[in-house]
Amino acid sequence: MLIRTRILLLVLTLFTFALGGGLAALMVIDDLQLAVEESQKSRQDLISIGKIRDLLLITTGEIDNLQSWKTTDRDRFRQQIDSCQHAILSLVDPEGNTSKDEQDAIEDLDRSVKNFERAVIHSLRYLEEGIQGRGQERTRNWLKDRLVPDFTAAVVQLEQLQQTRIGELELRARSAAEQVTYLLSILGSMMLLLCGSCFLLLQRWIISPLESLSTAAQQISNGQYGQKIPIPAGDEIGDLAREVEAMSSEIDSYQQRMIERERLAAVGEMTASVAHNLRNPLGSIRALAQGSLRSGDQEQISPSLRTIMETVDRADRWLKDLLQGLKPIQLDRKPLEDLSLHLDRIAAAVKGFSSKLEVELKLEISPSLPQLDLDLRRLEQVVLVLLNNAVEASSPGDTVILGASADQDEIHIEVRDEGSGMTEEIQSKLFTPYFTTKKGGLGLGLSLTQRIIHGHGGRIDVVSSPGQGTTMSIRIPLTRTAEDE
Known part of the structure; x- marks a missing residue:
């Protein structure tokens, strides 16, 4: 009715x-x-x-x-x-x-x-x-x-x-x-x-369904697509819920297609980069091999062979990074109770690097973070990437802050630096695979970071402006959704 x-x-x-x-x-x-x-x-x-x-x-x-x-x-x-x-x-x-x-x-x-x-x-x-x-x-x-x-x-x-x-x-x-x-x-x-x-009936007919729709809209805005809305069909709000579900599925499908297109585009760009990066090492390998064949002196052959091995190893690392960027993320999520302790350990692993660059690393981690299911190894990879990027973007005497807190629904992890910041153009490409502003970088760190956080049902946001530093914010829901499972 x-x-x-x-x-x-x-x-x-x-x-x-x-x-x-x-x-x-x-x-x-x-x-x-x-x-x-x-x-x-x-x-x-x-x-x-x-x-x-x-x-x-x-x-x-x-x-x-x-x-x-x-x-x-x-x-x-x-x-x-x-x-x-x-x-x-x-x-x-x-x-x-x-x-x-x-x-x-x-x-x-x-x-x-x-x-x-x-x-x-x-x-x-x-x-x-x-x-x-x-x-x-x-x-x-x-x-x-x-x-x-x-x-x-x-x-x-x-x-x-x-x-x-x-x-x-x-x-x-x-x-x-x-x-x-x-x-x-x-x-x-x-x-x-x-x-x-009348109040109970209106609560059942209108208010509760609208609250469910509002929750579904928030989940969609957080990137959690394909959720089923617990509103029976048969009335206007039920029909609207089915439309929202269909819209969410369409957005999810469209996003997957866009990710696949971006990945294919990145593969094309990467192929050109790999071809360029492999051409020179292969030329060096060929020249060293030809020189070794012409020379019979063992003392001259050994350094050449060593150089050949180092060049091959470097090319192998490039290929491994390439494959890592193309593989889908596989998560091994397990209940974790002592997230604060693990974040402290990750920060301790970065302190040597930050001290070398004369950058102070401060912690603002809540000691009583709630339990949640996550892949600890992948989360450590995410936090290490963000901390290393923040330290590298800082000048001597600057401070990098690692913070963590929680509310009723989510865990919040933030990395703030006092570096030079980023323009809006750079921010729009920040999570694109193989996009980098570092000399010698492949541009896979933040792309993998975003994929890991999305795999946990969360999101990663960036707030930055030139000369004002950068804040990288991670939000992971405490409860796993059907899509995450």
């Missing part, structure tokens, strides 16, 4: 979960809000019932002074009755959510108020008709026997109903609040779990 498809499914899962959790939370919060609003209305209704009761009690207390009422008193009475009726109407839920018991109690209270209003109006009419005692007595008795008990019972019932409703709504609100808390806890835990799962 492609990575973009996986990420799309992951995003859809997160979105679905967030949407479902959000809708559930909104439903619970809406229920909580509704319970709070209904509770507030019930409290307001309870306050309104108290006001109705207070107004009725105040009004009934004024009935004894009914004969002294003036127009303003009558207007105030009507306003109080209107206030009671408006308050009673406010108790009715316009959406029809009022319970039957509550509706019956409201109707009883409304009926009591209307009866009270009619009783007072009749009493006032009796007063106007001159039936003062009869009207007051009748109204007083009716209030005492019927009205007060009726509206008191209705008010008490409404208060009880509202208090019961408030209790139920508070319980409902607490339950909704607990549900919100529980739901948010569940959502938070699930989001943490999903985020952790």
Whole structure:
């Protein structure tokens, strides 16, 4: 499955979960809000019932002074009755959510108020008709026997109903609040779990493969070609890994072809050099042999034969060097624990030569270099070549430094001198077989050195500039790769 498809499914899962959790939370919060609003209305209704009761009690207390009422008193009475009726109407839920018991109690209270209003109006009419005692007595008795008990019972019932409703709504609100808390806890835990799962999946799908690609790129930059990248195919990064592997194989193949071409070109140059170097010794051998044949003096023949042998030996050495430069490097790698000690011994072997040229040889070798597999004889050959070149490039009084250290992945060996340095043109040809700036040299030392280090899976670098000296740096990995084995 492609990575973009996986990420799309992951995003859809997160979105679905967030949407479902959000809708559930909104439903619970809406229920909580509704319970709070209904509770507030019930409290307001309870306050309104108290006001109705207070107004009725105040009004009934004024009935004894009914004969002294003036127009303003009558207007105030009507306003109080209107206030009671408006308050009673406010108790009715316009959406029809009022319970039957509550509706019956409201109707009883409304009926009591209307009866009270009619009783007072009749009493006032009796007063106007001159039936003062009869009207007051009748109204007083009716209030005492019927009205007060009726509206008191209705008010008490409404208060009880509202208090019961408030209790139920508070319980409902607490339950909704607990549900919100529980739901948010569940959502938070699930989001943490999903985020952790997303991180692990992204780590597996993207980060780890990219780290493997980065490691492979570093290996390729270090000259370790043909490595297999442990990323399965089937997605974009897997396809990229296969492309990188193919590129690495192509680079390795191309490099091998280039090395072979350089070797063939070097053989051509070397052949001309050998032909030139052998022509003169062979001519000398022929001349000495002819002279010896013409001369019968034994004392003259012996020096000639000795010269012939020396000339033949010199030509033989040239041919051996030629063959050495053409043969592939064969390494005998074995575990080595005391690399520091061997580097000290190599430096000691060069000190006589450096002292003769008045060049100081200093060591900066870490005493605790880790164990690694290498061909000790070949490594000694490499270090000797670098040290001898550094000493020969130095002037009397200069210093040559041999350093060695290690990190988690590699061994570092450096040879630094204070000589005249090299131009970029010379550096570009430095490891070419048979290229040399020394008089009488064959130019095979550094070429063999590079091949030996590459055979160990490492690399050799040069940093130099005219008048600034030269640093030759060797890096050898601590672990052997499949290509090295």
